[in-house]
Amino acid sequence: MMFDTSKSGVCTERVNYLKRGFLFYMCASCMLLVQFVSYLVNSNYWESLYFIGGFYYLIAALGQAFLFNLIPWVVLYLPFT
Numbered sequence: 001m002m003f004d005t006s007k008s009g010v011c012t013e014r015v016n017y018l019k020r021g022f023l024f025y026m027c028a029s030c031m032l033l034v035q036f037v038s039y040l041v042n043s044n045y046w047e048s049l050y051f052i053g054g055f056y057y058l059i060a061a062l063g064q065a066f067l068f069n070l071i072p073w074v075v076l077y078l079p080f081t
Contacts, residue, residue: 014081021077029069036061 040046040057049057 025073029065032065
């Protein structure tokens with residue numbers, strides 16, 4: 001009994017394409033997070049933040065960076081897979 005291996009090559013190609021796209025998404029989100037944090041560090045609000053406020057800002061900026069990049073990734077990248 002012989003198996004058709006032509007479909008498995010296409011599947012691995014799609015998986016590799018999705019992995020590359022997800023890596024690009026993560027890198028773009030991290031770059032946006034760096035921009036958010038650099039804005040906070042260079043502003044006057046940095047001195048008035050306590051530890052909890054700074055931690056909250058980092059978590060909120062992380063979430064916003066990933067959400068801002070998720071919409072274009074889902075709309076523009078996933079349909080082509």
